[in-house]
Amino acid sequence: MNSHPQPQALRALSGVGLAFLLAACAPNEQQDALQSTLDELQSREAIRTLFTDYGRSLDERDFTSFGQLFTSDAEYMAGGATGLAQGPEAIATLLEQLITKNATGANLHTYANEKITFSSRDSATALSRGAFYVQxxxxxxxxxxxxxxxxxxxxENGQWKFMRREVQGDLPGPANEVRAGLALPDIAGDWIIASSVGGATPVTVYCTLEQDAAVLGGSCTPEMANAEASTLRGSIGLKLAVWGYDVVFNGNPGRVDFRATTLEADKLEGSLSLSGMVAPFTAQRRGTE
Known part of the structure; x- marks a missing residue:
């Protein structure tokens, strides 16, 4: 009598074993997927709470709690001439100066239209809109x-915090300098902007900048066939001008943002962000090139 299993029996046993193995593993895989989904939902809610804590701590003048919303290596970039602050204490000090300068009575921060994108379990980027009301x-x-x-x-340690926050004044823009009676650089006019994409492809953009105190408007048109002008919005301070506009590339929506840190009568220099790709740019006032 042959006591060894026949090949058919081995295949049958293998199939049954595989079925049991898959059945045993499925619940764990489902649990992992559910846990991942739950963690992301909890993180989204924690980040939304971070946004509201940002506004609430400023409105309550609780700058100690405000500083705790940032990582130890955090950066804060504000519009206008306020520039860059690094580290929780420096960021809290900067915002205390700005809030007490612009709002002597009660004030209110609101935010909306947040878009949160996770790059890993413990890191994310976000885009949102906000409004600041004073008396x-x-x-x-x-x-x-x-x-x-x-x-x-x-x-960090289970708490979501700001690692970098960049605030771009849209309307009416960073008016601190205007309120203080300081004269802003005049960059109104027609500009020829030269840059590159990925350090290789040359890009030329013609921008007409309109300036009303700290508010920038106007339009930009890239040098390409059948290109249409895009309406821009932005703001300017003593040492910084920012403006941008929405575009469509090959049927896909995109965004172009300029950040000029050199503001001279006939020359601008800074960085250009084209749908997330950043490159330096130089601009010459038309008629002076």
Whole structure:
């Protein structure tokens, strides 16, 4: 009598074993997927809470709690001439100066339209819009600024914090200098902007900048066949001008943002962000090239 299993029996046993193995593994895989989904949902809610804590701590003048919303290596880039602050204490000090300068009474921060994208379990980026209201001389609410927030976020010891926050004043823009009676650089006019994409492909853009105090408007048109002008919005301070506009590349929506850190009468220099790709640019006022 042959006590060894026949090949057919081995195949049958293998099939049964594989079926049991798959059945045993499926619940764990489902649990992992559910846990991953739950973690992302909890993280999204924690980041939304971070946004509201940002506004609430500023409105309550609780700058100690405000500083704790940032990582130890955090950066904060504000519009206008306020520039860059690094580290929680420096960021809290900067915002304390700005808030007490612009709002002597009650004030209110609001935010909306957040888009949160996770790059890993403990890191994310976010884009949101916000508004800052203060009291006027009659005690009535006055809209001081509409802003765009671009954030890099990191989870540390279970807490989501700002690793980098960039605030771009959209309307009416960073008016601190104007309110203080300081004269801003005049960059209104027609500009020829030269840059490159990926360090290789040359890009030429013709921009007409309109300036009303700290607010920039106008349009930009790339040098290419059948290109149409795009309406821009931005702001300017003593040492920084930012403007941007939405575009469509090959049927896909995109975004172009300029950040000029050299503001001279006939020359601008800075960086150009084209749908996330960043490159330096130089601009010459038309008629002076």
């Amino acid at each position: 006027d001389t009659d005690g009535q609410p006055q809209l001081l600024m509409l802003a765009t927030y671009r954030d890099e976020l990191r989870r």
